[in-house]
Each structure stands twice: as C-alpha cells, then as structure tokens.
Amino acid sequence: MSQLSVDTGHHVITGIKAHHADGKDSQCLPDICNRLEKRLHKQGLLWHNCIADTGYSSGENYAYLEEKGLRSYIPPHGTYKGGPDGFEYHKENDCYTCPQGKTIPFKKVFFEKKNNTKKKEYRALKHVCVDCPIRSQCLGKSAQEKKFTVTFYREEYERNNARVNSPRGSYMKGKRQSTVEPVFGTLTQFLGLRKINTLGIKQANKVMHLSAIAYNLKKYLKFTQKRVKSGAGMLALLFLIKNSVYKLEKLFLRSLKIANYKAI
Structure with a gap:
C-alpha cells in the first residue's frame, strides 16, 4: 500500500x-x-x-x-454507534438510561479479541429487566439482562x-x-x-x-514558471513607469525653456 x-x-x-x-x-x-x-x-x-x-x-x-x-x-x-438506539448516555455517572428509564451502569474495560480494540461494557442487573414491558424486544429470548459494549473512545x-x-x-x-x-x-x-x-x-x-x-x-517547475511570468510582468511595469517619468521630465524641461524664452 x-x-x-x-x-x-x-x-x-x-x-x-x-x-x-x-x-x-x-x-x-x-x-x-x-x-x-x-x-x-x-x-x-x-x-x-x-x-x-x-x-x-x-x-x-x-x-x-x-x-x-x-x-x-x-x-x-458507518458501524459506529455511541450506544444502543433510544438509550441516553450520562457522562457524569458513566451510565446509560434505557427507553423505560432504567439505568445501565458501566462494568469493565476490555480488549475485543477480533480486532484487539479497546471497549467498555455496560450491563444491568437481572432484576432491573424482569418486569420491563419491552423485555422481549430489547433482550431477545435467551438473555436475562441488558448488556452491550461501546468503544472506549466514545468522547473522541x-x-x-x-x-x-x-x-x-x-x-x-x-x-x-x-x-x-x-x-x-x-x-x-x-x-x-x-x-x-x-x-x-x-x-x-x-x-x-x-x-x-x-x-x-x-509542481516546482510549474511554480517557477509562474514566478518568471510574474517577474517579467513586473519588469515591464517598471520599464513603463521609467519611460513615463522620462517623458514627463522632457515635457517639464521643454516648458522651462519656453518660459525662459518668453521672459527674454
């Protein structure tokens, strides 16, 4: 690569x-x-x-x-999630609140074996989810408590x-x-x-x-060519200014001669 x-x-x-x-x-x-x-x-x-x-x-x-x-x-x-859908994170206590208002606290930090990525595990106690009205939708058939993992670098x-x-x-x-x-x-x-x-x-x-x-x-050759062109333009401008000053000087001297001739 x-x-x-x-x-x-x-x-x-x-x-x-x-x-x-x-x-x-x-x-x-x-x-x-x-x-x-x-x-x-x-x-x-x-x-x-x-x-x-x-x-x-x-x-x-x-x-x-x-x-x-x-x-x-x-x-x-696209796979990044800051937590399960509908769950609200509370930074001060490092926990989540589920849609039913139950608290899912932080449990441990571990490294996922598949990609060796650092993660945090959140898990509710078993009795928290016993009488939940959406228990079957949230936990599935076999799970007894809500458990999920989030990247350790959530804030970053x-x-x-x-x-x-x-x-x-x-x-x-x-x-x-x-x-x-x-x-x-x-x-x-x-x-x-x-x-x-x-x-x-x-x-x-x-x-x-x-x-x-x-x-x-x-890239450098193109850059220097642009500099040369701009330099040529500056030289032309200086030549124009110098030529204009020279013409003005001649006109000024000529006017002085005419004035002196009239005075005589």
Whole structure:
C-alpha cells in the first residue's frame, strides 16, 4: 500500500511510504503523522488539521491526534454507534438510561479479541429487566439482562463527528477531495504507480519515493514558471513607469525653456 500525505496549499507530496497490504489504513496513520510532524517542524512549518478518509477512522487514531494537538476531520465508519438506539448516555455517572428509564451502569474495560480494540461494557442487573414491558424486544429470548459494549473512545468519536458535520467539516471534505485524491490519480495513471514490479518493501519504497520526486519536480517547475511570468510582468511595469517619468521630465524641461524664452 502506498500511504502519502499532501498539503492543501499547493498539492505537494509531503510524505510517502510503502506499507504491507495485510494491514488497514487506520493502522498506518500514527506512522504517517510521526514522520510528517518531524519533517514539517524541521522546515519551520506548523500543522493544525489532519484530513483523511473513512479508512483512517478509529478511536485510537482520534485519541492519538488529540494528544498531538491536531484537529481531526476523519468521517467515522458507518458501524459506529455511541450506544444502543433510544438509550441516553450520562457522562457524569458513566451510565446509560434505557427507553423505560432504567439505568445501565458501566462494568469493565476490555480488549475485543477480533480486532484487539479497546471497549467498555455496560450491563444491568437481572432484576432491573424482569418486569420491563419491552423485555422481549430489547433482550431477545435467551438473555436475562441488558448488556452491550461501546468503544472506549466514545468522547473522541463525538468530538471528531461534531467537527466533521460542521460547515468547516464540509469545507475540509472538499479540500481532501480536491488535493489528495487527484494526486493518487496522477501517480497511478500518469507515473506508472498502478503496480510495484520490485521485490521487498525497501524496493517498493524506492519506487514510491522516485514517483513522488517526479511529481513534486513537475509542481516546482510549474511554480517557477509562474514566478518568471510574474517577474517579467513586473519588469515591464517598471520599464513603463521609467519611460513615463522620462517623458514627463522632457515635457517639464521643454516648458522651462519656453518660459525662459518668453521672459527674454
């Protein structure tokens, strides 16, 4: 997998690296951020916002970016839920209230075996659900008490989602679609990065770095050409000003001669 970062100002590739394809995009984000932060700070550049697509979404990443002081604009997975439908969360007591007004308290923190993700378990006591009028709908046939799990990083998710769903979040989404995605298209369609024909992760890194260098050189050449054009325009303007001043000076001297001739 090719993981790259791009600045939103000039679409310049600021970081690129080959990763093994057996992992997820979200697992690569901390490595991308660590390398990019060092490079930007070395150049005296500040970094405030991290924009990425849903593939980089995870509670761990949201918490990691907050620790770094970065504002994340990463849409969550469609599977994310802040709790069961109809249940209200109470932050001060870390518990949920069901539609019937019963309290479902927090019980423990654990790591889910499937994805090794950190989660919190909430479970009601057995007697709480005994006389509930919607017991069969809520618990099913075999369960005796209400039990469910929620991501450990619920608050980080909620803060990120608030940013994503804000007007600024819509602006950031447009920025991502107009910067990173076109760069990927250019690399794959015009610079031959659709496949890696080398063996090993080190050789794949060389190919990706060479492609990024070629891309950035093209961006740099276009940028310098614009600077040259604007410089030529400035020279023309200076020449025009100088010529105009020269003509005004001649007219002024001529008027002085005429005035002196009349006085004589």
